[in-house]
Amino acid sequence: SSYTPEGAFYTVATLPVADADHFAQWLLTDFEHEKETVMVAPASGFYGTPGLGQDQVRIAYVLEVEALKRCVELLGVALSKYPGVK
Numbered sequence: 001s002s003y004t005p006e007g008a009f010y011t012v013a014t015l016p017v018a019d020a021d022h023f024a025q026w027l028l029t030d031f032e033h034e035k036e037t038v039m040v041a042p043a044s045g046f047y048g049t050p051g052l053g054q055d056q057v058r059i060a061y062v063l064e065v066e067a068l069k070r071c072v073e074l075l076g077v078a079l080s081k082y083p084g085v086k
Helices: 020-029 065-082
Strands: 008-016 054-060
Touching: 020 054, 020 065
Parallel strands: none
Antiparallel strands: 008 054
C-alpha cells in the first residue's frame, strides 16, 4: 500500500516482506526478469525510530510513465519469487 504524495517525488510503500533491506539487496544481486531488475531504497533509514519501516521501501517517481509502470510490474514479479514474502 502507498499514499498519494503531495508534492514529493517519491512514495513509501509497505510490502509483504519481513526485511526490506534484504529484499532491496536481493533485487540487485539475485533477481532478474527479462534481463531487468528494479532498485528500491529500504525505508527504515528514513525513520528516526528503530524498527519502523522494516517492511517498507521508498520508490522514486520517474518522469516517464511507462518506465514507472514497468517498475511496478517488475516489483510484482519479484514479490512472487522472493523467498521472504510474508
